Amino acid sequence: MSLNRAMLIDRMEAYLAAVAIGDLVSAGLAPGLRYSENGTQLPPGAGLWHQAPGFKGIQTFADEETGQAVCMGVVLLNGRPRPFAQRIHVRDGVVHEAEAIISSDPKGHFADVEQLLKPDILYSAVVPPHRRVDRDGLRDAADRYWEGLQQSDGLIPRFNYRCDKYDNGAKTTNTLRTLLSPDGKVHTCASALNDTRAARPRSRDRRYPVLDTELGVACSFVVVDFHPIADHPRPDAGSMYMLGVFKVVDGELRIIDEIREILPLGSPCGW
Structure with missing residues (x-):
């Protein structure tokens, strides 16, 4: 059934x-x-x-x-x-x-x-048919984000100019709060990916259990390995086991949420 x-x-x-x-x-x-x-x-x-x-x-x-x-x-x-x-x-x-x-x-x-x-109602908004992508398009939009993270290249994903990213609820792009963070910078979605190169990220075990074309939502589970940096210790060094939720409109990422827990480097996801 x-x-x-x-x-x-x-x-x-x-x-x-x-x-x-x-x-x-x-x-x-x-x-x-x-x-x-x-x-x-x-x-x-x-x-x-x-x-x-x-x-x-x-x-x-x-x-x-x-x-x-x-x-x-x-x-x-x-x-x-x-x-x-x-x-x-x-x-x-x-x-x-x-x-x-x-x-x-x-x-x-x-x-x-x-x-x-307070969940963002943007995720529950229906995407007009002429602005939707199919299931393969949703998967590709999310996968390009993980690939951009792995290659530290913010040009690989397609970001809408209104796109922002949220980590465990915190807005981490286009906000002054990151200026006071260990990164000490204000990031766009693209520059946040570019700035990870020194940590040699590896995005593995990518899965896409939900691809909703009507809502333009792709949900993906992934493990991202962030390696320690000798001269600039990262608070997120380890394996980031996370859910990524992506809103996709016109084939572009409109908003991104990540719920994550940091595990010891190399930890498996178990799936």
């Missing part, structure tokens, strides 16, 4: 509600469920399932062709908000895969978790 977009979004809501109360029965889980948190495989009932989490500001995207749904927002653990992302894969009406990212970086130069409490 295949589920449409609305049904998959309902399944995500039901899944998170079950996690919040630790109810494995109502979650509709397959017997062989694969479950991970920050790249670590866990048995159902472990991790978030026994921490009574709350979920706020959840924005969900779904793809009936892949049978997957992805959300981003905030998870409350012991009353403290943390950036959060979740993916589920539904087949035959039950959840066969569940993948969560729970960030340990809620506030700082490159994180502002409170901003995730």
Whole structure:
């Protein structure tokens, strides 16, 4: 049984509600469920399932062709908000895969978790038919971003002139806040990619579980290795395990959100 977009979004809501109360029965889980948190495989009932989490500001995207749904927002653990992302894969009406990212970086130069409490309505805006791209176009637009990051070349992606990027809720392009950050610069989306060359980034394990042509949204999971720099230590050195959400209009990136957790360099994503 295949589920449409609305049904998959309902399944995500039901899944998170079950996690919040630790109810494995109502979650509709397959017997062989694969479950991970920050790249670590866990048995159902472990991790978030026994921490009574709350979920706020959840924005969900779904793809009936892949049978997957992805959300981003905030998870409350012991009353403290943390950036959060979740993916589920539904087949035959039950959840066969569940993948969560729970960030340990809620506030700082490159994180502002409170901003995730109010989802950006730009993502839910329907793209007019004459300004849409097909599924391959959505995947290409997102993949060009990861390739631009890997090659430290901001000319590879196609950025709309209004495009901005947000990391764990914090606006990190075209803002003075980055002038006070370890980078000490004000970046555009393109220059932010150009400036990573010294860290020799490698963008690997790219996946695209959601490609929604009507909304122009591509959701991608990826691991990006940032290598340490001897004369300019980076606070993000390590493997960035993240969800990237891209709004694509006219084949250009209009807005980018990243929910990420930094793991030891070389860490696998588990998928």
